[in-house]
Amino acid sequence: MKRVAAYRAPYPGTQPNHLHPPYASSIKRAPTKPQVRIPYTLSEVTGPSFAPGIVAPKASDLTRQHSGEPLGERIIVSGRVLDENSRPLANTLVEIWQANAAGRYLHEVDQHKAPLDPNFTGCGQAVTDSEGRYRFVTIRPGEYPWRNHHNAWRPAHIHFSLFGPAFATRLVTQMYFPGDPLIPFDPIFNCTADEKARNRLISVFDWETTMPEHALGYRFDLILRGREATPMEE
C-alpha cells in the first residue's frame, strides 16, 4: 500500500482566517478553538467524481434556460482549472450562481427591492475539458445592498464551486469584475490578507474570448491545491 501524498499547505495569508470582524456574520459563526492538524489519509485524498453526462450542454449557458433572453449585458466567463503544480484538471465539475442584472437573486431570502427576471435563474454548471477549460455564457450580475454595515453594497460577483480530484481540493469562491469601484470596500473580498491573492479573484477582460457583435469576455482561472512530492512505496 502506498503512503498517501499530502496536499500542500497554503502560502501564509493567501487564505482567509475564519474570523474577520468587518464581515459581521463571521463573529458568531467562526470557530474559536484552534483547528486540529491531522495527517492526510485515504479519506481526504479521495473524493466524489461525477460522470460528465451529469451536466447538460445547455447548463453552461445561463441566457438560454427560459423562453426569452434575460435582461442585462451578455458576457462570456471562461478560464482554466489548474492545480498548484500547473497541471490542468480535466473533467472537474464547476458550479456557478449569481444575481440577475438588477442585483436580485432568485431566492426567497433576498428581499432587495429590485425586479426578478422571469428569464434568468442564475445558476449554471460545466465540466472542464481535457485541458481544464470551462466556459459560461451569462449576464453581468448587478451590485446589491446588504446589511453588513451602513450603506453596504456588494461588488458584482459570481459564486464558483469546484470539486477537483479529492475531498482536499474542494473550493468555494467568488469572482469579481475589473474596475468595480466597490471592490476595495467589500469586507468579503478583503477577508484575505494577501493583496495579490485577493486580486486574483478579479477576472480579466479578455479580447480573445470577446465575441464581435455579441458579448464581452472575462477570463478567470482557478487554482486548486496541488500535491506534495510523489509518495514513496512502503
Next chain:
Amino acid sequence: MSLQATTSQTVGPYFKIGLQWLNRDNLVGEGVSGERFTIQGRVLDGDGVPVPDAILEIWQANAHGKYDHPEDTQDKPLEPGFKGYGRVPVTAEGLFRLATIKPGPVPGPDGKEQAPHLVVSVFLRGVLRRLVTRMYFPDDARNASDPILSLVEPARRSTLIATKAAGSPGALQWNVVLQGPGETVFFDLGL
C-alpha cells in the same frame, strides 16, 4: 515557481440557487449492503441558535471500506448503487437529515486502520472557508484506537461521535457547534 491556490470566499446566503441541483440526502441506492442509519442534526452558532443557511457535504467509503475513487487501490469491492457523496442543506428551521450506511474501516497513517467515519465539509454564510470535520458512529470499539480521534484532546472527542436518537434503531443525532461550549472539532487540512 508554483501557482498558489485560489483564495476561498464564503458560500453566502443564496447558495441554494447554485447547489441544490446536486443535493443528495440519501446515499443508499439499490442493492447496497451495510447497516442503515439516518443522521439528523443542527448547525448551531455562538448563541446556540440553529443557523438556517448552512450546507453539509459528506464523503464516505462503502460498507466494505472502499472509496469509489481511483486512488483507492485496496482489493475490496465497489457497489454500483453507492457513490459515497452526500450534499444536504439545513432547512429554514435549521435541521439537516441524511440517510446512509455505516462505512467499513479504511486504512489510516502508517497502515493503522481507522474507525468507520464520514468526512464532512460545512459551508455557510459568515464562514469564509469551509469547515472540515468528521462524524464517527456510537458504540464502536474501534473509536478508542482511531488514529485521527487520538489526535484530539479527550474532552473534545465526543463532538465527533454521533449519539443514538430515540425512535428507530438506526437513528443518529449529530450537531455541528460552531462556537462556545461543546464547539465541534474542526480539522486543519490547510484549507
